[in-house]
Amino acid sequence: MTDLARYDRQMVLPEVGEAGQRRLAQARVLCIGAGGLGSAVLPYLAGAGIGRLTVIDDDRVEASNLQRQVLFREADQQRPKVEAAVDALRALNSGIEIVGENGRLDRDNVQRLFEDHDVIVDGSDNFDTKFLAADAAVKFGVPLVYGSVTGFEAQVTVFDPDHGPCLRCLFPSPPTSWVPNCAEAGVLGPLVGMAGSLQAMQVIQLIVSQALPGRLEPLIGRLWTLDARSMDSHCLRIRKRPDCGLCSLDPAAVELPRPSRDPGQDIAPNEASQLDDALFLDIREPDEWAAGHIPGAENLPLSRLLEGERPARLGERPCVVYCTRGTRGETAARLLAEEGHPRIHNLLGGLAAWPGPRRQTDR
Ligand SMILES: [Zn+2]
Missing domain, CATH: 3.40.250.10 (Rhodanese-like domain)
Structure with a gap:
């Protein structure tokens, strides 16, 4: 356990301590997506000593990713993101297990992946994946750290199936109208990084809270929002809807959504x-x-x-x-x-x- 010394700076916090650190070392965290959010989430979680870190992504590194996906280097272009991410994270912390899944989260792999992890991070950028992850979190009883960034606005919350609302309490179904513009909705790297950092923070809080309950308050039932134009930030209370089409059901009865696109x-x-x-x-x-x-x-x-x-x-x-x-x-x-x-x-x-x-x- 000499390795614990590298975590001194966080263990010295009474809210973490050695008990919290041991909990982090036992934790298994899945990050969906190695894009802008994942680029912030993953290195912070690797640095913090999460025992097993899994990342799933089906993309390759493109030049246009480098503006915000700071996990990658120019030399990584055209490599599968998962491969480049795993290399970068192993170089950062060789004392933890890092697993890469080159693929997309879908109805076939979601049960295995969710049941095999303690906390899920949604670093995806599309509604199909966000709703699949949110529904699966309820069905398999795993907390989901949600993040999204659009333009200058960022949102982060925690969907804890035991204690709070789910994504469908907020949005009953994915939006059907897409922004009809060829240029992808623009985004600035630092804002995505902020949202991703906050997601990593939530993961650590959730895990450490299991060792030392009551000292930290993860964003369960609260939606953190930031408008980076003005830097106005709010924590909106969000409630579990008694008539929610998802989390009011028996989890076993939850039918996972099919991708809206063939x-x-x-x-x-x-x-x-x-x-x-x-x-x-x-x-x-x-x-x-x-x-x-x-x-x-x-x-x-x-x-x-x-x-x-x-x-x-x-x-x-x-x-x-x-x-x-x-x-x-x-x-x-x-x-x-x-x-x-x-x-x-x-x-x-x-x-x-x-x-x-x-x-x-x-x-
Ligand atoms: Zn709900």
Whole structure:
């Protein structure tokens, strides 16, 4: 136990002490996602001496991640995030177990992962994963440290199935309208880092509180919010709803949500270019279309799709929706797929990733 010396600075706190430190060393924590939130959560938890730290992610490191995902270096580009994260965390603390799962949290792996960990950290950036994690936390009785950042706003809370509300007490279902913009909703690195640091803090508080109850007050039933434009910060009380469609149920009866998007819906550009007879639907605005598009495609801007307009013969042939980089396309593909049209695909990476020629409109 000589290793304990490296944790002196936190053990000296009476709220942690040696008992709390031993508890941290026994704890198993799962972090969903090695993105901006995970980049802050993971090193702090590794540094704090969490006994087993598992990270699940299915992405690779991209240059555009480095602005906020401070766990990664330029040399990590194109490596699976999980692999790069595990290397970085092992270099930080060789005395703990660090496990990487290269994949996405889904209905098949969620039970094994949740039952195998004491605390779950939601570092995901999409509603499907957030709701799956929140529902699974209730079903399998594991506390979930929730975090989200949109623009200049950050939120962190703890969903403890034994003591507080769940995500669905706050939001009964995932929002159905997506921001129709190709550029991803912007975000500043330090704000994501703040939210992630706070999530790590909540994990430590939850675990240490098991050893020394009553000394710390994790954010159970309270939603911490920050508007970083003004730095106004609040802790809003959130209550368990007696009629909540999830946490009022017997946990065994909880039916985990299916992804709202058929995973087969995204299509890689090389795969899309092999499709015979597919309708390529360009959902960008007319000026974007005129500047260059896939030869043979049809143009129907997302704004008109949202108003209810549909291309002719939709459903009779595969449809590949595309925008500039794939984000607006995802909204459009989801909209059409949810209406029940078969064989709707979103072109991964959008026109920017298209390997074939483009055509400009002569005017
Ligand atoms: Zn609830």
